[in-house]
Amino acid sequence: MTVAELSAVDMAQANGRYAVELHNTHIYYGSxxxxxxxxxxxxxxxxxxxxxxxxxxxxxxxxAINRMNDLIPGSRLEGRIxxxxxxxxxxxxxxxxxxxRIGMVFQxxxxxxxSIYDNIMFGPRxxxxxxxxxxxxxxxxxxxxxxxxxxxxxxxxxxxxxALSGGQQQRLCIARALAVQPEVILMDEPxxxxxxxxxxxxxxxxxxxxxxxTIIIVTHNMQQASRVxxxxxxxxxxxxxxxxxxxxxxxxxxxxxxxxxxxxxYISGRFG
Amino acid sequence: xxxxxxxxxxxxxxxxxxxxxxxxxxARRLRGKIWQALFFSSLVIGLLALGTLLYTIIDDSxxxxxxxxxxxxxxxxxxxxxxxxxxELIEILRANISxxxxxRFDRDEPFSERSKESVLQLIEERVIGREVVASFKLTESLLxxxxxxxxxxxxxxxxxxxxxxWLNRDFLTRPMSSVPILAGVGNAILGxxxxxxxxxxxxxxxxxxGGVYLEEYASxxxxxxLIETNINNLAGVPSIIYGxxxxxxxxxxxxxxxxxxxxxxxxxxxxxxLSAGLTMALLVLPLMIINAREAIRAVxxxxxxxxxxxxxxxxxxxxxxxxxxxxxxxxxxxILSMSRAMGETAPLIVVGAxxxxxxxxxxxxxxxxxxxIQIYNWTSQPGSQFRNIAAAAxxxxxxxxxxxxxxxxxxxNRFKRSY
Numbered sequence: 001m002t003v004a005e006l007s008a009v010d011m012a013q014a015n016g017r018y019a020v021e022l023h024n025t026h027i028y029y030g031s032x033x034x035x036x037x038x039x040x041x042x043x044x045x046x047x048x049x050x051x052x053x054x055x056x057x058x059x060x061x062x063x064a065i066n067r068m069n070d071l072i073p074g075s076r077l078e079g080r081i082x083x084x085x086x087x088x089x090x091x092x093x094x095x096x097x098x099x100x101r102i103g104m105v106f107q108x109x110x111x112x113x114x115s116i117y118d119n120i121m122f123g124p125r126x127x128x129x130x131x132x133x134x135x136x137x138x139x140x141x142x143x144x145x146x147x148x149x150x151x152x153x154x155x156x157x158x159x160x161x162x163a164l165s166g167g168q169q170q171r172l173c174i175a176r177a178l179a180v181q182p183e184v185i186l187m188d189e190p191x192x193x194x195x196x197x198x199x200x201x202x203x204x205x206x207x208x209x210x211x212x213x214t215i216i217i218v219t220h221n222m223q224q225a226s227r228v229x230x231x232x233x234x235x236x237x238x239x240x241x242x243x244x245x246x247x248x249x250x251x252x253x254x255x256x257x258x259x260x261x262x263x264x265x266y267i268s269g270r271f272g
Numbered sequence: 273x274x275x276x277x278x279x280x281x282x283x284x285x286x287x288x289x290x291x292x293x294x295x296x297x298x299a300r301r302l303r304g305k306i307w308q309a310l311f312f313s314s315l316v317i318g319l320l321a322l323g324t325l326l327y328t329i330i331d332d333s334x335x336x337x338x339x340x341x342x343x344x345x346x347x348x349x350x351x352x353x354x355x356x357x358x359x360e361l362i363e364i365l366r367a368n369i370s371x372x373x374x375x376r377f378d379r380d381e382p383f384s385e386r387s388k389e390s391v392l393q394l395i396e397e398r399v400i401g402r403e404v405v406a407s408f409k410l411t412e413s414l415l416x417x418x419x420x421x422x423x424x425x426x427x428x429x430x431x432x433x434x435x436x437x438w439l440n441r442d443f444l445t446r447p448m449s450s451v452p453i454l455a456g457v458g459n460a461i462l463g464x465x466x467x468x469x470x471x472x473x474x475x476x477x478x479x480x481x482g483g484v485y486l487e488e489y490a491s492x493x494x495x496x497x498l499i500e501t502n503i504n505n506l507a508g509v510p511s512i513i514y515g516x517x518x519x520x521x522x523x524x525x526x527x528x529x530x531x532x533x534x535x536x537x538x539x540x541x542x543x544x545x546l547s548a549g550l551t552m553a554l555l556v557l558p559l560m561i562i563n564a565r566e567a568i569r570a571v572x573x574x575x576x577x578x579x580x581x582x583x584x585x586x587x588x589x590x591x592x593x594x595x596x597x598x599x600x601x602x603x604x605x606x607i608l609s610m611s612r613a614m615g616e617t618a619p620l621i622v623v624g625a626x627x628x629x630x631x632x633x634x635x636x637x638x639x640x641x642x643x644x645i646q647i648y649n650w651t652s653q654p655g656s657q658f659r660n661i662a663a664a665a666x667x668x669x670x671x672x673x674x675x676x677x678x679x680x681x682x683x684x685n686r687f688k689r690s691y
Contacts, residue, residue: 100583
């Protein structure tokens with residue numbers, strides 16, 4: 001599937017409500033089933049939080065959405081994950097294309113050991129970007145502004161990204177993801193390595209980004225989920241240690257009147 | 273289980289209390305001190321070994337030599353020879369050697385065209401005929417000067433005693449000679465450089481590319497595990513076995529190629545620089561691959577994930593992130609492999625390094641000698657002066673290796689990146 005084709009689908013579904021849909025998804029690592037029968041639909045331009053105790057498969061599900069699990073030998077997926085109505089696990093879909101359209105921010109800030117400028121431009125360059133120096137400068141500025149870090153780094157664009165503070169590095173990583181113009185941004189516990197002030201900045205940034213992007217965030221921090229997300233999915237490990245979706249709905253409902261007893265126990269801090 | 277225990281009760285068994293605590297700590301500290309002393313003594317033993325090595329080498333490389341001449345230079349002329357004109361020197365030469373020999377020199381290169389230095393050299397070689405009749409070690413020379421003087425006066429009344437550094441500029445530039453004081457490692461150094469160059473041209477790219485494949489592309493299947501095990505074992509195979517392989521394959525089976533016969537070189541057999549370089553490349557290839565793999569593995573997974581997450585292909589990830597970040601490690605390993613190849617002797621003896629080469633190599637199809645072979649050859653010669661030049665050659669080899677290792681460290685620090 002090429003960019004052009006994806007964009008064509010995009011036009012057709014411009015008014016589609018869901019950015020990503022999971023249908024009966026099972027994920028295996030070798031013979032071990034890590035995730036069992038997850039179905040959920042992620043709304044466009046909303047923040048969806050995946051919560052649950054460690055090992056419940058929420059990160060695995062997140063990484064399945066841009067096929068990052070493909071990098072783990074022996075991983076396998078059954079079921080369908082639809083992006084613009086197209087199953088991204090169809091044989092004719094190239095994971096490289098998927099990852100361009102569905103960006104990812106990782107738990108630990110991982111800027112490249114290059115300058116801030118090159119960190120931002122890496123994505124566009126490898127994806128065949130063409131343009132003048134001025135256009136590149138503009139792209140870098142746009143991405144950094146988008147990640148609310150421009151004012152802090154505009155005078156040191158050619159210094160290494162690794163010299164920034166942890167919170168700045170994480171926003172640089174978000175800016176780097178924005179530079180390839182994705183539609184969906186997956187965030188895998190983006191604040192777990194950061195202090196409360198940096199966390200607050202990232203959360204504000206997420207609310208800002210929601211206007212243009214669909215965000216899916218995995219978090220261990222339930223306050224964070226309740227503060228920023230519009231929808232919350234609660235995952236739990238079953239007796240076979242396979243993760244499954246227990247409950248999914250608007251955040252307010254999950255946090256105030258969950259339907260499932262286990263959700264209520266987890267939310268109220270009775271376990272986990 | 274917890275229900276059977278009373279939380280207020282002290283557990284049975286004994287945990288030191290009161291004065292026992294201090295005794296216990298003292299005993300633990302003593303044990304630590306004993307181990308520390310053991311570690312330190314190992315270090316001392318190592319340093320002693322190194323010191324002894326350096327001492328014996330340096331002891332042999334410098335010291336007094338007793339020089340005897342056929343004619344005292346002062347008998348030839350009342351002025352120092354160096355001050356005489358070329359014509360006067362030619363006259364001295366004509367007067368002191370046979371007419372036939374003089375004509376031969378003139379035929380080789382007419383005296384009218386020779387430089388003054390060249391004539392002076394002929395006089396020194398043929399007329400004065402400096403000959404080293406005895407050599408002494410550095411410690412003897414420094415501490416027992418009188419005894420040496422007495423010995424020399426008694427045994428070689430005509431000899432003169434002078435202090436000599438066997439390691440000197442002539443030694444570095446001259447080729448091999450059967451007379452120790454005229455011998456040098458010039459062509460051995462050049463031979464070593466040629467062999468290393470061929471080794472590196474082959475082993476570095478193949479090693480790095482193989483390492484990248486095994487680390488980034490190969491899946492965890494039984495045949496790749498077999499290949500891995502093989503490579504790891506090959507790194508431990510004794511080098512002489514590589515020599516035998518090189519002899520069978522490069523010197524014998526591929527002789528038309530390695531002797532250069534296929535390229536129009538006529539007067540050569542398979543025992544060439546090319547064969548030696550190919551053999552050495554085989555020898556260091558497993559080291560290169562293992563080292564490249566380790567350097568690649570040390571690149572953090574998070575960098576790869578970041579790259580893939582932006583839509584990079586595997587090749588883009590390898591090219592833009594894995595290789596640049598693994599470069600310092602790969603470079604270090606390359607230079608360490610290079611010093612290994614530089615010091616190897618056994619395989620080259622089997623492949624057929626010539627121990628007596630007086631000309632300088634100028635193509636890969638030439639016979640060759642390398643520094644370690646030269647050392648090996650000289651140490652097995654009778655005559656104490658060969659030991660002196662062997663020691664001097666060892667210094668050359670050690671300094672070269674030290675320089676290589678220092679380069680490795682500098683390069684590693686220069687290219688090191690922080691994550």
